[in-house]
Amino acid sequence: QNSEPTYHTAAKNFWDMIVPHRTYAHGGLGVGEILRKRDVIAGSLWSEPNNRDHAETCCVYNMLKLTRNLFFHEPDAKYMNYYEQGLFNQILGSRRDNDSVTSPEVTYFEPVRPGERRSYGNIGTCCGGSGMENHTKYQDSIYFRSADKSTLYVNLYIPSVLEWHDAGFTIEQTTRYPMEGASSFTVRGDSRLALALRVPAWVRNGYTVSINGVAQKLAITPGQYVMIDRKWKRGDRVDMQMPMTFRAERTIDNASVQALYYGPTLLTVQAASTRPQTFGAAGQSAAAATNVSPEVQAAAAKAALDTGLLSVSLYKHFALNGDFAGMMEQVANKPLHFTANGLTFAPMFVADPQSGPTQPYHMYVRRREPSIVFGAVDSGVENGARDDGATFMDAVWSAAPFARASALVAQAERVAGEWQKAGRFTAAQQAAVVQAARRGAPTLRG
DSSP states (O other): OOOOHHHHHHHHHHHHHHTTTTOOTTSOOOBTTBOOOTTOSGGGTTSSTTOOOBSBHHHHHHHHHHHHHHHHHSOOHHHHHHHHHIIIIIITTSBOSOOOSSOOOEESBOOOSTTBOOOEEOTTSHHHHHHHHHTTOTTTTSEEEOTTSSEEEEOOOOOEEEEETTTTEEEEEEEOTTSSSEEEEEEEOOSEEEEEEEOOTTOOSOOEEEETTEEOOOOOOTTSEEEEEEEOOTTEEEEEEOOOOEEEEEETTEEEEEEEEETTEEEEEOOOOSSOSOOOSTTOOTTTGGGSOHHHHHHHHHHHHHHHSOEEOOGGGOOTTSOOGGGOEEOTTOTTOEEETTEEEEETTOOOOSSSSOOOBBSOEEEOOOEEEETTEEEEEEOOBOTTSOBHHHHHHTTOOOSSHHHHHHHHHHHHHHHHHTTSSOHHHHHHHHHHHHHHGGGSOO
């Protein structure tokens, strides 16, 4: 609100210190109401062994306010990509689906440890007050206009009607997002306007825009805005298609600790904890854990994380587009719910039962990819890692989507050559990997 430029610089720098360096998969941040070390996400889950309090709801509330204000100064799509992450995951999942005249029924924290649960209530707390406000603000930040009124930014895909009287436009958006990757706009206006549509950062391929049924030739960059500048006629219709895909995102500090998403939606494993609820160090009780050295506590924290995370293997299910939809089975009559390998994956934002115990969940999983495989073809070569934690399979699939099987084979050959040159493969291992790629890639669907 102040015209002094140093305030803007400070706010911008603060935001960049948070995203992505201190941000959990649902957009939340902090341990016990306090910001912790930079680039320590997986490591922060047990950094305080007996403190389950992660991701205070007020923190995201404030981050979203800061984000939208920074966008007013600099319309960078990175701000709205984060806004979507926090809004559609932590904020949307922060209220219990229960009518109450005695409690806000909102979260104080939304835990990130394996097998934790949300709790609701918060009468008279900061998270109770901002928590109630959160759920009146889904109309917030869907649309922004440029200062000269020449451009309308479409930031969020939420059913809405924009009445922009000064410009002579009414724009109605219809969508089932995030249940499906599509949105439509009916434009009522008769003048020129640039429509800036945000292409979500999670888009992998297949994003299209049509106007009155005619496909548009546009340069699409995921995570940026695509501009449609034209003279509109009353009743024009814009249809967007942004096919959703599954993806895994690694934590900054541990390549094997990852979160799974479907489009913008964080998927959590609905399962109880696989570890004791409290732990000490070197056989001590939880109460005595605070008396041991930081090194012993760190070792105990690592052990708890290792035993608490559920393991998943994905690469053997990958299609050419880099999606692992082949392993995910849709649960009947439950949108965005899937099963795979005996596990149930559900959206982070799905509310807990109206009464009774809340649902335990795992926001993060452990990737176990021991062997280099292409579909059902196993090379027999260990899927080793570079110094940065990225495995051979990570390096190959970083180039997805692949238009053809031959492109995947070429990528595998290139990376295998690099690994042999670096001494990570023998000549025999390189040959085995290339052979597996040549046999397995043609069997993968698109």
